[in-house]
Amino acid sequence: MIDCLIVGAGPAGLSAAIACAENGLSTMVLDEFMKPGGRLLGQLHEEPNGIWWNGIDEAEKLYQRAKALSISFHLETSVCHLEKVDGKYWTLHTDKGKFSGKNLLIATGAAEQSLPIPGWTLPGVMSIGAAQVMANVHRVKPGHRGIVIGVNVLSAAIARELLLAGVNLEGIVLPPRYLLTKGQSEPKDVFQSLLHMVHLAPSHLMKIGGKMALKSSFIRKMAVGTYPKKGFKVWGMPIKLKQTVTEIIGKENVEGVKVASVDSSGNIIEGSEEILPVDFVCISGGLYPLAELVSLAGCPFKYIPSLGGHVPVHDHNMQTPVEGLYVAGNVTGIESAKVAMAQGHLAGLSISSQKNKVSDGEALQNARESVVSTRTNALIHFHPDILDGRRRLYG
């Protein structure tokens, strides 16, 4: 029987598999996509030191290391159910048969949260991540001219990638204000959340202005009040904080969007509505941990908004209260790929130590510290209160 089954071949799953195999555990990785790498495959961004982070290269490096360690891979394999057999080992039910193993690591990452907007069921409307996969993984343009609805770290980063891929975008605008877009549709709230990524701003002036605005509510109010309708360009992409899409229109597929100007609280300014012709729309409401399998395994959850919603209870060694069940990566909370890799490495060592194949606790200690330092030094925090959210889990 396999020592460790890993669901998810993203940054966490691959890093964990490598750590397990390096410590002598027989390891199997399953993933529903046809290529290993998970969300790494979509990533392309410039670090502050000017070096580009190319997720496809990073995924390939991890995959080659894993292959060299004789880890077995089952790609294009969907896990639809799991069970603990005789309280001793795990069996995964997939569309390619059953697989059993003594330990189970779930590294299924995150899923995208959409936002229901009139017309969002028309063909041509997609999540921002779908557009990213089309452009960066399959090298297909999602359309001729599009618009992004939902202003957040994820949509700004992916919009930049789409621009680099030569995709035409009108810009990033807000969703209409109603119960299901709370916190994402009022310019003043969204502006506040954007300030936490101001260190990424291209100009020095914006960085200074942003830091001042973070400290002073008066400056924030002024800034939102005077925010131009055309938006500010970030990485060449206009972020239109004072514009909202009220409806996506089209007969058989997307033909355009109705946009309107809004005040600082998100109220529509009468008479400002106009129609923009676009043939695709990307909606971005953020990410949430994809924890279906963890839930089926009987693991308890905690609701922590700063980590993306319901996250499985686990300790600082990535072990859950369910014996033989571990978690790593975005399924434990929404963070960057680098944190996921560090968590995966830690989970792999943690599983290995249970088999008494890691003799010294020093390696585990180092791996724990690496997760914390990677988190603290992360370039982008998907939520400003991530550290607080983590304290609620680990104490």
Added chain:
Amino acid sequence: MENENVIICRCEEVTFKEICDTLKQYNCSSREVKLRTRAAMGYCGGRSCRSFVDTLVAEFSRRPRADDVQLKYRPPVRPMPFKTLGGE
């Protein structure tokens, strides 16, 4: 905001208004909303709309979101052909 007829559950075509009306009338849990309207009971297993349902329930009941997952996950958590599920 003319969002009354926007579809929340795409699989079962349940609108925002239907869910809000149900909550106004019964002030109920996510599970009861699901049983009454079929929202989150479709093909995707509630993957798209469960958080919308939970959000609306929290808004109407004015109770904070609970730690427990409100709408139970049930296997298969991915769409599967019947032949995969078993039988000859």
